[in-house]
Amino acid sequence: MDPMEALVAQIQGLSSTPGDIARLHIILKQADDSLRAESTRLSPVLGQLAPSEHSLGFLYVLDAFTSGQISKQQAETSVPIITGFINACNAEQIRLAPEKFVLVCKRLKDQVMMLEAPIRGVGPLLTAARKLQLSTEHLTPLHSDFLMLCVLAKCYKTGLSILEDDIFEVDQPRDLFLYCYYGGMICIGLKRFQKALDLLHNVVTAPMSTLNAIAVEAYKKYILVSLIHHGQLSTSLPKYASSVAQRSLKNFCQPYIELANSYGTEKIAELEAYVQTNTEKFENDNNLGLVKQVVLSMYKRNIQRLTQTYLTLSLQDIANTVQLNSPKEAEMHVLQMIQDGEIYATINQRDGMVRFLEDPEQYKTCEMIENIDSSIQRIMALSRKLSAMDEQISCDQLYLSKVGRERQRYDFDDFDVPTKFNI
Amino acid sequence: MDADDESSNPMIDEIYANGGSAEGGGGEKRSRRLIISGDQFDIEAYASLYSGRTKIARLLFIADHCGGDNSAMQLEALRMAFDEIKKGENTQLFREVVNKIGGRLGPDYTMDVAWCEAVDRRAEQKKEKLDNELNAYRTNLIKESIRMGYNDFGDFYYAHGQLGEAFKSYVRTRDYCTTSKHIIHMCMSAILVSIEMGQFTHVASYVSKAEQTHEALDQITAAKLRCAAGLANLVSKKYKLAARKFLETAPELGSHYNEVIAPQDVATYGGLCALATFDRTELKASTLTMIMLLNDDCEISFVFLILILYLQAKVIDNINFRNFLELVPEVRELINDFYSSHYASCLEYLANLKANLLLDIHLHDHVETLYDQIRHKALIQYTLPFVSVDLQMMASAFKTTITGLEKELVALITDNQIQARVDSHNKILYARHADQRNATFQRVLETGRVFDRDVRSMLLRTNLIKYDYNARSLSRKL
Numbered sequence: 001m002d003p004m005e006a007l008v009a010q011i012q013g014l015s016s017t018p019g020d021i022a023r024l025h026i027i028l029k030q031a032d033d034s035l036r037a038e039s040t041r042l043s044p045v046l047g048q049l050a051p052s053e054h055s056l057g058f059l060y061v062l063d064a065f066t067s068g069q070i071s072k073q074q075a076e077t078s079v080p081i082i083t084g085f086i087n088a089c090n091a092e093q094i095r096l097a098p099e100k101f102v103l104v105c106k107r108l109k110d111q112v113m114m115l116e117a118p119i120r121g122v123g124p125l126l127t128a129a130r131k132l133q134l135s136t137e138h139l140t141p142l143h144s145d146f147l148m149l150c151v152l153a154k155c156y157k158t159g160l161s162i163l164e165d166d167i168f169e170v171d172q173p174r175d176l177f178l179y180c181y182y183g184g185m186i187c188i189g190l191k192r193f194q195k196a197l198d199l200l201h202n203v204v205t206a207p208m209s210t211l212n213a214i215a216v217e218a219y220k221k222y223i224l225v226s227l228i229h230h231g232q233l234s235t236s237l238p239k240y241a242s243s244v245a246q247r248s249l250k251n252f253c254q255p256y257i258e259l260a261n262s263y264g265t266e267k268i269a270e271l272e273a274y275v276q277t278n279t280e281k282f283e284n285d286n287n288l289g290l291v292k293q294v295v296l297s298m299y300k301r302n303i304q305r306l307t308q309t310y311l312t313l314s315l316q317d318i319a320n321t322v323q324l325n326s327p328k329e330a331e332m333h334v335l336q337m338i339q340d341g342e343i344y345a346t347i348n349q350r351d352g353m354v355r356f357l358e359d360p361e362q363y364k365t366c367e368m369i370e371n372i373d374s375s376i377q378r379i380m381a382l383s384r385k386l387s388a389m390d391e392q393i394s395c396d397q398l399y400l401s402k403v404g405r406e407r408q409r410y411d412f413d414d415f416d417v418p419t420k421f422n423i
Numbered sequence: 424m425d426a427d428d429e430s431s432n433p434m435i436d437e438i439y440a441n442g443g444s445a446e447g448g449g450g451e452k453r454s455r456r457l458i459i460s461g462d463q464f465d466i467e468a469y470a471s472l473y474s475g476r477t478k479i480a481r482l483l484f485i486a487d488h489c490g491g492d493n494s495a496m497q498l499e500a501l502r503m504a505f506d507e508i509k510k511g512e513n514t515q516l517f518r519e520v521v522n523k524i525g526g527r528l529g530p531d532y533t534m535d536v537a538w539c540e541a542v543d544r545r546a547e548q549k550k551e552k553l554d555n556e557l558n559a560y561r562t563n564l565i566k567e568s569i570r571m572g573y574n575d576f577g578d579f580y581y582a583h584g585q586l587g588e589a590f591k592s593y594v595r596t597r598d599y600c601t602t603s604k605h606i607i608h609m610c611m612s613a614i615l616v617s618i619e620m621g622q623f624t625h626v627a628s629y630v631s632k633a634e635q636t637h638e639a640l641d642q643i644t645a646a647k648l649r650c651a652a653g654l655a656n657l658v659s660k661k662y663k664l665a666a667r668k669f670l671e672t673a674p675e676l677g678s679h680y681n682e683v684i685a686p687q688d689v690a691t692y693g694g695l696c697a698l699a700t701f702d703r704t705e706l707k708a709s710t711l712t713m714i715m716l717l718n719d720d721c722e723i724s725f726v727f728l729i730l731i732l733y734l735q736a737k738v739i740d741n742i743n744f745r746n747f748l749e750l751v752p753e754v755r756e757l758i759n760d761f762y763s764s765h766y767a768s769c770l771e772y773l774a775n776l777k778a779n780l781l782l783d784i785h786l787h788d789h790v791e792t793l794y795d796q797i798r799h800k801a802l803i804q805y806t807l808p809f810v811s812v813d814l815q816m817m818a819s820a821f822k823t824t825i826t827g828l829e830k831e832l833v834a835l836i837t838d839n840q841i842q843a844r845v846d847s848h849n850k851i852l853y854a855r856h857a858d859q860r861n862a863t864f865q866r867v868l869e870t871g872r873v874f875d876r877d878v879r880s881m882l883l884r885t886n887l888i889k890y891d892y893n894a895r896s897l898s899r900k901l
Contacts, residue, residue, distance in 0.1 A: 168882050170890060176883075198876050205880070207888050240884065309836040311846040311853055353848050363864040375871045382878050389882060393889075 004038065007031055008048050011057030015093075021056060025096055028060045035064035051085045055093035058085060063100045066107045075111040082108045083124045091131040101132060102141050109145045119153040122146070126158065137168040144178035151185050159186040163195070168385075177203050177214040184221060188290065193229040200225065204249070205241040215245060216252045217285070223256040224290040228297045233260040255281050259294070268298055268323045299324065299333055300342060307343055307356040315352045327352060464779050466499050475682035476581070476619055477784075479507050479516060484784045486523060498527060505532050512546065513584040514539045546583055553579060570599035577612060590616045590625075603636040607644060614651045618683055623655040630655065646676035650684050654785060657692055662793065663700040669693030670709050674746035690747035692786060694754040698761060699796035703804070706762060709744060766801045767822050773797065802831060803840055806852060814850040825850060 007027075014024040035042070042065040049058045062085060066078055082104060094101045105128050112121035125146040132140045143162065150159035163183045170176045180203040187196035203218040226233045237246050250257060255278050262274045275282070275291055282288045302322040306313060315327035315334075324330050334354055337343045344357040361368075393399055466485065470478055482504040486497045501524050508517050521534045557572035573596040580589035593612040600606045610633035617625040630652045634640070640648070653668035670693050676686060697706060748755040753772055760769035773794060781787045805820065806812055818828045832852060835841045843854045 166879055168879075168886060170883070170886055173887055173890065176887065198880070202880055202883060205884070207884060207891060209891075240881075305837070309833050309845060311844040312848040313845075314847060317847060351848065356844075358858075359861070361861070363861060368864075372868070375868070375875070379871060379875055382875060385882065386878055389885065393885075 003031075003034060004041075004045055007035075007057075008045055011049060011054050015054045015057065021093060021096070024056060028057060032060065032064070035060060036067060038064070046081065051088040052090060055085075055089040056096060058089070059094055059097060059100055059104065063104055066104060070107075070111065072114060075114055079108065079111050079115070079120060082111075083120075086124045086128045086131075089131065094131065095134070098132060098140075101128070105142055106145060109149060112149070113152075118149045119155065121149045122153055122155050122158055125149060126162065129162065134169075136165045139167045139170045139175055139179060141172065141175045144175050144182060147179060147182035147186060151182055151189075154189070156186050156189045159183070160190060160192075163187070163199075173206065173208070174214075176206065177212065177218070181214050181218050181221075184218065184225075188221070188225060193225050196225050197222070197229055204245060205238060208242050208244060211244050211248050211252075216249065219249050220253050220256050220285060220287060221290065223253065223260055224287060224294055227260060227263050227294045228290075231297070231301045232264065233257075259291070263294065263298060266298075266302075268295070268302075271295055271298060300337060303333060303337060304343060307345070310356060312353050312355045315347075315354060318354065464496065464782065466496060466503065470503055472678075472685035472687065473681050476511075476513075477682055477684075479504050479511075479513075480619065481784050482507070483520070483523075485782045488782055488787070498524075502528055502532060509535075509538070512542050512582045514542050515584045546579075549579060566599045566601060570596045570605065573599070574608075574612070577616075581616060586616055586620045590620065603638040606636055607633050607640065611644070611647065614648075615683060618651065618654065621658075623658045626651055626655040627659075642673050642675045643679050646673040647680045647683075649673075650676065650680055650689060653689075653692065654684065657696065657785060657789065660789070660792070662696045662789075662796075666693055666696035666700055666709075670697065670744050672743070672747070674743050686747055687750045688783070688785075690744075690751045691754050691780070691783075693744065694748065694751070694758055695786075695793050695797070698758055699793045699800065703762070706758070761797070761801065764805070766805060766820055769801065770798065770821065799831075799835060799840065802835060806832075806841055806843060806854070810854050812852040814845075814852060817852070 010027060011024065014020040014027075042061055045061055046058070046065065049061065051058050062082065066082070070078065086105070086108075105125060108124065109121055112118055125142060129140055129142040129146050132142055146162065147159050150156065159182075163186065167176070167179070180199040184196045184199040184203075187193070187199065200218045200222040203215055204222055206215070208215065223233055237249070259271075259274060259278075262271050265271075272295060275295060279288065282291045299322055303318065306318065306321060315330045318334070319325070319327050319330040322330065322333075324333065331347060331349075334343070334345060334347060338345055338347075344359055346355045346357065347353075348355065466482075469485075470482060473481060482500045486500040486504065489496045489500070501520060505517075505520050505524065505528075508520055517539060518534075521532070524532050526533055553572065553576055557569070557576065560568040560572050573592050577589045577592035577596070580586070580592060590613060593609055593616060596605070596609050600609055610629045613629045614626050614633075617623065617629065630648050633644075633648055649668050649672040653665045653672070656662070656665035656668060669689050672689050672693075674686075676689070678686065697709060701709065748758075753776055757769050757772035757776075760766070760772065777790060777794070780790050801821070805817060814825050814828060814832075818825045821828065823831075829845060829847070829850075832841065832843075832845060836843060836845070842856060843852050845852055
């Protein structure tokens with residue numbers, strides 16, 4: 001194809017300097033439609049281009065190549081191509097055409113889902129997300145897709161690595177919701193309930209003008225994790241949550257709110273009965289596992305309360321107080337809790353006694369000092385960021401125009417607000 | 424007669440084994456001292472303390488609550504009530520009492536229809552007369568006479584048991600009161616009727632009204648007002664305030680307020696409420712100091728002499744309350760025991776008094792609560808000075824089982840009233856003091872984490888809002 005060959009030649013020729021690349025970009029944009037028309041005949045073209053040097057061109061060709069319906073066998077061939085491209089591509093070049101890149105990656109995601117091997121997409125998408133990010137604080141649409149694949153493939157640890165970054169800049173609110181929701185699920189899977197709670201809290205309290213399904217699902221999980229981690233649920237959302245959320249979220253999560261109420265009565269039999277009657281509802285939301293953990297956490301909380309009042313206690317007494325069936329069960333529970341680090345105790349099997357110990361943490365070690373020091377540094381950095389943002393907004397044009405309109409006009413001490421700020 | 428007659432026994436054993444002393448035999452004067460209980464409740468003596476409507480009300484209450492197996496007491500109470508009512512003019516109550524007696528007391532104590540009718544007729548006539556008089560006064564617009572007229576009406580209704588009307592009439596005199604004496608008179612009448620009606624909110628408000636008058640109140644009226652205020656607080660479960668009010672009552676009250684309360688009641692209510700709610704210093708200051716002074720023992724009185732010099736202001740009050748406490752030696756003894764940590768005998772006195780207190784019209788609702796509070800305070804006070812306590816000894820000191828005691832202690836620990844932990848294996852209670860340093864570290868780390876999380880979410884939300892705003896203003900510009 002002559003136009004194709006010409007295009008390939010241009011790509012190969014103009015991919016070296018930034019000035020050339022800018023020109024190439026314009027040419028590619030003009031050639032986009034023609035590329036799409038030739039989508040079926042583009043595989044040899046791909047072979048001629050090197051992903052690492054000709055990333056931009058490769059991207060456009062790849063985009064045209066993968067547009068349109070793809071069957072399973074075609075997916076088999078195209079997945080490695082895309083994967084190879086992502087791994088090899090040049091970050092600056094692809095940042096010139098982020099939407100195309102995102103589109104390609106989304107197609108990759110669809111294809112691996114179609115092939116029912118989500119794990120094949122985990123690695124590439126991680127690399128892709130990192131390359132697309134302008135900084136570690138930037139959230140791309142790829143993050144949520146990546147996390148979704150992690151959840152499906154059960155690669156929680158990989159997902160966690162990206163969750164460790166703090167996010168401050170967001171392109172699309174929807175990305176954030178999905179990111180936080182999937183991130184919450186990953187943290188629940190890794191039993192890091194505090195982080196999960198933070199992420200889900202972000203979804204639930206994010207500014208939104210209308211209620212969306214992601215927020216509803218997130219709130220359901222938020223209730224359950226809150227019960228597991230804190231043993232209680234605060235009944236009202238904080239003031240900064242959107243009014244839509246405050247009004248209507250509860251209506252969609254009725255069974256969960258009742259579960260929380262039942263938990264509050266501290267009667268295990270009632271809680272279990274309630275779970276029994278509503279098993280179906282919880283199962284439909286895929287939350288049954290979490291609900292079972294909630295019931296388990298009630299036993300744990302009761303045992304923890306015992307550590308406050310007793311120094312030693314027989315297993316039989318523990319079983320009676322916590323309403324377990326036998327001392328053996330009590331022993332299992334206590335053992336599990338000791339292993340998880342939730343209580344400090346020793347079990348004396350001969351006497352059937354448990355001896356509760358104090359938290360051995362004395363806050364005197366070097367690690368603790370380092371921990372505190374790094375927290376201090378982190379918080380100082382955060383404060384600086386906060387002040388920087390405050391200054392930035394004070395200088396923002398839109399803000400000033402709004403404030404300028406509402407200011408007193410008879411304040412002789414101040415300068416008049418220039419008219420260009422009065423819309 | 425007190426603590427250190429048994430100077431042969433070492434002081435330490437004394438504290439641990441105060442419950443077991445009963446079996447100890449030996450020269451323990453304490454065990455031989457008769458616990459004067461009120462279990463043979465003398466209705467006549469009790470009723471003679473009161474006069475007027477409250478006497479009838481109390482007798483009826485006793486009759487209702489003294490329990491089915493005590494019909495002798497019930498009949499006695501009903502008989503005395505009958506006699507008392509016949510002296511008055513309340514036919515409604517008369518009918519009630521006759522129904523309750525049900526003919527069990529013989530022909531003298533049955534329905535006297537003739538008497539009822541006579542009384543009712545007299546009442547009608549009196550009412551008409553009063554009405555006419557009042558109307559005459561109203562047309563003449565003489566304030567004083569109108570006030571007297573309403574007062575008479577109030578008295579009339581009160582005598583006939585129409586308490587609501589009586590209250591209204593008394594309150595109407597307010598507009599025609601000219602001197603503080605009038606106001607005080609109105610308040611006292613209103614208080615009396617409110618107490619009978621059981622509306623203690625009114626009692627409280629009228630007490631404060633009476634205390635706000637410009638003239639200084641005379642001792643007796645002031646004492647009456649204090650009693651009424653104490654009663655109001657007691658009924659609304661504000662035990663500490665009730666105790667304070669009762670303790671402030673001057674002994675000049677004597678039997679002047681018998682239509683409401685007897686001085687024995689002041690002592691009992693005040694003593695029990697104080698025991699249940701005051702801490703040790705307050706208890707000592709308000710009730711015990713002067714009692715201790717009566718000791719023959721030099722040591723104790725020397726110590727307290729020093730304290731008295733500090734508590735000069737409270738001494739005057741002490742004398743007052745001491746006078747009251749003399750009237751109810753059981754309550755005095757039990758406060759004494761509590762303060763000197765002889766819990767077993769203290770609780771024994773309480774148990775003995777309980778039956779009679781349940782027959783008291785104002786206190787019966789609160790007996791359980793007050794007793795629980797006193798018991799809890801005893802438990803807490805026992806464990807306070809020790810680092811470790813053997814539950815065995817403590818159980819015998821309180822004359823209870825180890826398991827029962829353990830349950831009570833666990834409840835108190837969970838409530839954060841005792842800082843200790845139970846070694847259930849060896850049955851020992853260990854005092855436990857929270858480690859401030861660790862707690863501070865934990866709090867600091869937690870605060871840091873919370874700040875971190877909150878600021879990050881805030882920055883995120885700001886970005887979202889900014890994005891949203893930009894998007895909207897962009898769409899507006901388009």
